[in-house]
Amino acid sequence: MRSARMRQFPAFFNMDDARVVVFGGGEEARRKVRLLAKTPAQITVIIGKDIDPGFAEEFAGRITIAPQSEAGPALDIARFAIVACRIDENTERSITWARQYGVPLNVVDRPELCDFTVPSILDRGEIVAAVASGGSAPVLAKSVRAKLEGLLPARIGDLAELAGRMRDEVKERLPNAGERRQFWESVLNGKAAELAYAGEIEAAEQAMRDALNGRRAQGVVHLVGAGPGDPELLTLKALRLLQEADIVYFDRLVSDEILTLIRRDADRVPVGKSKGDHSVPQEEIHEMLIRSARDGKRVVRLKGGDPFIFGRGGEEMEAVLAAGVEAFVVPGISSALGCAAQAGVPLTHRDHAQSLTFVTGHAKSGGVPDLDWESLAKPNQTVTVFMGVGTAAAITDKLIEAGRAPDTPVAVIENGTRRDEIQVFGILAELPDLITDNGIKGPALLIIGKVAGLPFASGTIAQANPVQQETFA
Incomplete structure (x- = not known):
């Protein structure tokens, strides 16, 4: 039966101006240093007699290597310490020193001795997610992290950084907390977000400023390839957009299994064609896409296979852009x-x-x-x-x-x-x-x-x- 209490409390260390101590000179220590080296922290590596070949060279300029005799001064100013020694005697000695100085401690592969554990980390710049199992199942934690990586846009950190730069300005312009929350929910899930995910940061910032100035936000259109039919062949980006869309216009060739992946409260509009049956003329499809985007909706045009291989995606892209609406293409596996x-x-x-x-x-x-x-x-x-x-x-x-x-x-x-x-x-x-x-x-x-x-x-x-x-x- 699942416990109602969290056995671990998740928290993040601020690594600006932080000092960290790592004990060990082998492969486990190297892996921890690789992770720490992504932060601005100053890293001191305490070693016994040996250090693996290439260890010092890999982190040249990023770490200070010191003998065990200098462990005390390093621990005295450390934010936390990690013990990753190969020899049990060195492990016990390192734990004793860390306890003497009251430094939060992680001991690799010894969860019962840890003050904290190092989770499986998903790094998107300003957005960092951590998945932990309390040391009981690290492989499972990595599996969960991998699934999260597939769901999060690669540039979500850029969007967070942009929001951070505008935070004070938004707070000044919108002093009411409720209004600010509505503003952020709108822009971080709308046109500004999609522009940031596409790497167009300046355009994303302008879209945020337009929203802040009270201008009605215009939506975007995504031409999304649904692939040949097997839902497992759908791209990760296509899946994310289906789950974020406000309205989806779909072709006859899109399989029912893929249609079930659309967000439940999104509008679904069939615009499919078959031989001799063009129930929705192509020009009308163009008008529907443009109208929905101008209404501020997140629009997905879902097409079988790939939008640009005999899918009329070029015609739809041309029409949408000519109307002044932002449009993006998500390729699909061609049939x-x-x-x-x-x-x-x-x-x-x-x-x-x-x-x-x-x-x-x-x-x-x-x-x-x-x-x-x-x-x-x-x-x-x-x-x-x-x-x-x-x-x-x-x-x-x-x-x-x-x-x-x-x-x-x-x-x-x-x-x-x-x-x-x-x-x-x-x-x-x-x-x-x-x-x-x-x-x-x-x-x-x-x-x-x-x-x-x-x-x-x-x-x-x-x-x-x-x-x-x-x-x-």
Whole structure:
């Protein structure tokens, strides 16, 4: 049963002008010094007879190495001490000295002797998080820290530093504590934050000042790649934005598993398209994104695969920026990469494919696109076709007519990386039949080239992938 009391009280030492003592000259001591060297503290390393090769050189100019005879004077002015000796006799002696001087003490791998433990630390500059287990399970604490690292933006420390610089000014302009809290909650979760995370610190500061001057904050638009469908292939940044968004406009190709990751109280607006069904015209999508951002909302445009690979992300980015709204792109794993990897098909191979071409199988006006078929028919390359199910027969004819061998291996992957995924394999001349016989409607990816016939691909005959379907069932 979980105790209602905290056995440890978390606190942070201020390391400005601090002096710290580390006992030991081996690898454990070196690891602690590496951690301490990230702070401005003055570090004294007390050693016995030996010190590991390279120890002094690694921290040249950052540490003072002293013999045991100088431990007393060092401890007398120390903020805390760490004992990391290799020899038990030296460990006991160091503990005795530290106790005599009343210095807070940490003894490596001896939690029962510690006044404090060194937690697993997440360092983002001004933002520091620490995870501790009281010394009982340090590996578990590191695992928790790793999960936190995935959730926190890399530049969150820059945002904290900016807030720190403006703290006094905000306090002067907003003397009421409630108003200040509302201000900080707004700017640290809005446009200023997103600009800081993107590295645009000057623009982030201006956004904070605009908010402080009472100007209505305009939101931002993020074009986010959802990947091919498997939620575990979503990027960490994409996951964070889904959990922060006020409104999400999503495509038909985005999987239900990924949609469940959106913040519960966010608005969800489907704007998907399918062949012959553009229920929401592209221009209207542009207007919706711009309007929501101007209303001050954090907007995510969630697109299957990658926004900039046959995802109309370029058109949407152009429209949003032209309207004076900030926009950012979060790349996703393209369906070409995700589906091929799932099927065991390497898109390039030194022996079989020295080039890779992505093409669309569907022209903007409908029908077969006007492509350079002679170039696509050249051997030793992989041609990956998006949106090519409906035009597969024409694509096959044009490639063979241009000189591509009829027995060129092909793979067709429908709903790649998802529970209802189907993979079929065959040759180019059979491509239309592969699609028809297996009931493939799309979305599907066509992979044409020798790599589709390699023995470590999921199959070499034209059949659905029952193993994969059974695995996901």
